[in-house]
Amino acid sequence: xxxxxxxxxxxxxxxxxxxxxxxxxxxxxxxxxxxxxxxxxxxxxxxxxxxxxxxxxxxxxxxxxxxxxxxxxxxxxxxxxxxxxxxxxxxxxxxxxxxxxxxxxxxxxxxxxxxxxxxxxxxxxxxxxxxxxxxxxxxxxxxxxxxxxxxxxxxxxxxxxxxxxxxxxxxxxxxxxxxxxxxxxxxxxxxxxxxxxxxxxxxxxxxxxxxxxxxxxxxxxxxxxxxxxxxxxxxxxxxxxxxxxxxxxxxxxxxxxxxxxxxxxxxxxxxxxxxxxxxxxxxxxxxxx
Numbered sequence: 001x002x003x004x005x006x007x008x009x010x011x012x013x014x015x016x017x018x019x020x021x022x023x024x025x026x027x028x029x030x031x032x033x034x035x036x037x038x039x040x041x042x043x044x045x046x047x048x049x050x051x052x053x054x055x056x057x058x059x060x061x062x063x064x065x066x067x068x069x070x071x072x073x074x075x076x077x078x079x080x081x082x083x084x085x086x087x088x089x090x091x092x093x094x095x096x097x098x099x100x101x102x103x104x105x106x107x108x109x110x111x112x113x114x115x116x117x118x119x120x121x122x123x124x125x126x127x128x129x130x131x132x133x134x135x136x137x138x139x140x141x142x143x144x145x146x147x148x149x150x151x152x153x154x155x156x157x158x159x160x161x162x163x164x165x166x167x168x169x170x171x172x173x174x175x176x177x178x179x180x181x182x183x184x185x186x187x188x189x190x191x192x193x194x195x196x197x198x199x200x201x202x203x204x205x206x207x208x209x210x211x212x213x214x215x216x217x218x219x220x221x222x223x224x225x226x227x228x229x230x231x232x233x234x235x236x237x238x239x240x241x242x243x244x245x246x247x248x249x250x251x252x253x254x255x256x257x258x259x260x261x262x263x264x265x266x267x268x269x270x271x272x273x274x275x276x277x278x279x280x281x282x283x284x285x286x287x288x289x
Contacts, residue, residue, distance in 0.1 A: 009030070050079050057087060060090065095165060097165040097166045118167075223279075
């Protein structure tokens, strides 16, 4: 298929590369041109204008920072208008459910289809094709997108427009809170004289085991917070979750607590760390930094 990928960042690059390697004709655009140009050796066509990248596309994949940028690219930069009448937009950015519903409605008015399909699994999942993909939209469009989703990982249709983003918010709530729980528990053990590495080994396989313990817990043991998932993105996801909770009249006290912790971590200069860097904030509070 002819596939346009708009947004060639930490996730966009490996995902677009996988599409190239799967034999699709990929058209790439990024607000920072050199990021898109990295795909040229893999056979992608690089475009200077977003609208030009989608003119012949069967499917357009968006991997953009937030809902405001998605709106700008779709509507202000002319992507929605340039897309073929039977074109399908798959928005794999992480934005608010209300924004996804609005984009779907606007595209529908132009005769274009839309799926909101945020992902979980980070850069490792993007590189290996093992992402979890949460999809909102029409069943027929979900089926149409299967050839693309299969390149990236496992996709689940969770409901109408906006529910893919709702599921992603649930995912990020669980990730953010669990990172905090793992960090606090390991730090307490270290403070009490235990080896963090051995504690992690001891509780692996029990009820406390999780991918967060294994992957992020190992980063904590090694104190290696090279960026995979950004602190700022985690904070934005928690704020989107709280905004959506307010919108539907749901009280989310645990998420409020962790929004405050991540916000204070960023205020204390941890913006550029992996989101497991919440460990540094908690260590500092305990005089262990």
